[in-house]
Amino acid sequence: MKEIDNLLGFRESIKVVDATLRDGGLVNDFYFTDDFVKALYKTNVDAGVDYMEMGYRASKKVFDESKFGKWKFSSDEHIREIVGDNNTNLKLAIMADIGRHDKNDFDEKVNSPVDLVRVATYIHQMPEAIDMIEDAAKKGYHTTCNIMAISSAQESDIKAALRMLSDTPVEVIYIVDSYGSIYPEEMARVVDIYKEYADKYGKTLGIHAHNNQQLAFANTIEACGDGVDWLDATYMGMGRGAGNCSMENLLGFLKNPKYNSNPVYKFLSQYMQKLREDGVVWGYDIQYLITGLLNQHPRMAIQFTKDKRTDYDEFYKEILN
Amino acid sequence: MKEIDNLLGFRESIKVVDATLRDGGLVNDFYFTDDFVKALYKTNVDAGVDYMEMGYRASKKVFDESKFGKWKFSSDEHIREIVGDNNTNLKLAIMADIGRHDKNDFDEKVNSPVDLVRVATYIHQMPEAIDMIEDAAKKGYHTTCNIMAISSAQESDIKAALRMLSDTPVEVIYIVDSYGSIYPEEMARVVDIYKEYADKYGKTLGIHAHNNQQLAFANTIEACGDGVDWLDATYMGMGRGAGNCSMENLLGFLKNPKYNSNPVYKFLSQYMQKLREDGVVWGYDIQYLITGLLNQHPRMAIQFTKDKRTDYDEFYKEILN
Numbered sequence: 043m044k045e046i047d048n049l050l051g052f053r054e055s056i057k058v059v060d061a062t063l064r065d066g067g068l069v070n071d072f073y074f075t076d077d078f079v080k081a082l083y084k085t086n087v088d089a090g091v092d093y094m095e096m097g098y099r100a101s102k103k104v105f106d107e108s109k110f111g112k113w114k115f116s117s118d119e120h121i122r123e124i125v126g127d128n129n130t131n132l133k134l135a136i137m138a139d140i141g142r143h144d145k146n147d148f149d150e151k152v153n154s155p156v157d158l159v160r161v162a163t164y165i166h167q168m169p170e171a172i173d174m175i176e177d178a179a180k181k182g183y184h185t186t187c188n189i190m191a192i193s194s195a196q197e198s199d200i201k202a203a204l205r206m207l208s209d210t211p212v213e214v215i216y217i218v219d220s221y222g223s224i225y226p227e228e229m230a231r232v233v234d235i236y237k238e239y240a241d242k243y244g245k246t247l248g249i250h251a252h253n254n255q256q257l258a259f260a261n262t263i264e265a266c267g268d269g270v271d272w273l274d275a276t277y278m279g280m281g282r283g284a285g286n287c288s289m290e291n292l293l294g295f296l297k298n299p300k301y302n303s304n305p306v307y308k309f310l311s312q313y314m315q316k317l318r319e320d321g322v323v324w325g326y327d328i329q330y331l332i333t334g335l336l337n338q339h340p341r342m343a344i345q346f347t348k349d350k351r352t353d354y355d356e357f358y359k360e361i362l363n
Numbered sequence: 364m365k366e367i368d369n370l371l372g373f374r375e376s377i378k379v380v381d382a383t384l385r386d387g388g389l390v391n392d393f394y395f396t397d398d399f400v401k402a403l404y405k406t407n408v409d410a411g412v413d414y415m416e417m418g419y420r421a422s423k424k425v426f427d428e429s430k431f432g433k434w435k436f437s438s439d440e441h442i443r444e445i446v447g448d449n450n451t452n453l454k455l456a457i458m459a460d461i462g463r464h465d466k467n468d469f470d471e472k473v474n475s476p477v478d479l480v481r482v483a484t485y486i487h488q489m490p491e492a493i494d495m496i497e498d499a500a501k502k503g504y505h506t507t508c509n510i511m512a513i514s515s516a517q518e519s520d521i522k523a524a525l526r527m528l529s530d531t532p533v534e535v536i537y538i539v540d541s542y543g544s545i546y547p548e549e550m551a552r553v554v555d556i557y558k559e560y561a562d563k564y565g566k567t568l569g570i571h572a573h574n575n576q577q578l579a580f581a582n583t584i585e586a587c588g589d590g591v592d593w594l595d596a597t598y599m600g601m602g603r604g605a606g607n608c609s610m611e612n613l614l615g616f617l618k619n620p621k622y623n624s625n626p627v628y629k630f631l632s633q634y635m636q637k638l639r640e641d642g643v644v645w646g647y648d649i650q651y652l653i654t655g656l657l658n659q660h661p662r663m664a665i666q667f668t669k670d671k672r673t674d675y676d677e678f679y680k681e682i683l684n
Contacts, residue, residue, distance in 0.1 A: 225616070226547060226581060227588055255612060256574075260547060260581030267548055278649075290649060291576060294656040295546070307676040310649055315673045326647075328599075328611060328631055335615040352636045355628040 052297040055271045057092040064095040065281035069324045072111030088305035095135040101144035133157040140167045151182030158184040179211035188216035208243035222254025222334040226264040233268040248272030254334025258287040278314040283340035284330035328354040373618040376592045378413040385416040386602035393432030409626035416456040422465035454478040461488045472503030479505040500532035509537035529564035543575025543655040547585040554589040569593030575655025579608040599635040604661035605651035649675040
């Protein structure tokens, strides 16, 4: 991607993954209407998006079902109500969040509309993540492993995790900048580390970025240019805190003619804008810049946002103390 | 800047230029209160910012003085009312916009609080820009040349302009992404072109980015890593349309201990947030993404914003037609 002819051309191996229901669900506790989800599904199909993440499959033993919308639990039945038999080119994913999932909630692939299980894990949970990957693969699913919060992990631990994953059936390993604290030139170095293992063990790489420093899109296309193939995005960047790489930015950048921005703009006008008007709040703001710069989880910035505070200087002092 | 030791260190030659009054003035027709401007000046001094652009010095023969705030005309008297004798490390700049200026409005430097004249020009206006540069230099000012809208210019014309500037006393040549349509890996190539001439003729390079694709900060630090020394930013990214690289992002990135973010966050809380609450609108939005992607001037997107429209899909069709 870094040479001029590659800039004008495109790479067939690139896959776009819509994570709106899942990462966006963290903003509104997964209370999306069926109308919204059906329109999102149709938009992804029409726009040529490759994968749609249908939410988390969280364990009902861990979370109270009455306190969240259904896309936190994303059962096969819920998914079928939206997609029927999904006779489209769009593939479907769900996320298993290690420690908050139950592998018994995952039926055999042959009985499920889901194609892909994305296993999200902190680096100290790798054995449980690998157990989940192996279980899902055995049941017939494609799998990814999304190692979170790597900006606060040691390089040596990341390498150990990559080595552990090399022996598993996982197909795609994600670089996840959970705190939105990585700069593009650092991203290039992170990709180098991941790529060494990916190339050696036949794995594909993915990128999931956060927008704390207004770099989610920039880091995504940096990684793409460095050889990362699976690119996460969300409509209007909807996602936890500062949100994610926005779908409209990403599809505008990608040159494969199978991608089509028109349905995206329509969905933004008709659905995402409505969420905004209804008072659902996400996206870049100063408080998220501060947690990103300080390489911290955005939870304090999310609380600052909920409290409708704008005393950024006081917030900065609170975080430093 | 691209090697790990340089990432941890800093480059003395980097200068941060606050363009809030000038590019931000395009948002509110330069109607900043004296209280705002004094606080901005003090913040720049306290934050260690190197230059503050005090607005345009537009010709009153071209613009009706009654229709704009004073920072469109930025007389020496107006500036002195804010800065007195400016006994600080902060240097002061004004912008001469070719075709909308009058060189007779520029007194000898010895009589003026201004240190730097920034000459903004489209590429077809180079001879008039050079005339202005030479006049300002002769009067004792430092000068920059900001060649605008380069994403719609031919490389051969850009090279011709750089060759013309090499024979002038101009000290800094700016890369200006007026339409916010350049990607970081393209920026790296643009810098290569400029750097060839800058190195040969002893000029310094600057970068002025727009945020149409959420890349103003990313392009600024890309250029910085490629050897560009003068970095434009505005508080909260305030600037025409999608706005600029934000000061808070940039100072968070730069490692020189002379820069200090605390006064910046305070100014954002006390002054920039107030502008927002008063209904002054700027910053990234879908309509600006669309003009950026299509490499167009943002004027239609600005009108779309003023009309409070959110039918992005219709806007996209209008632009394509």
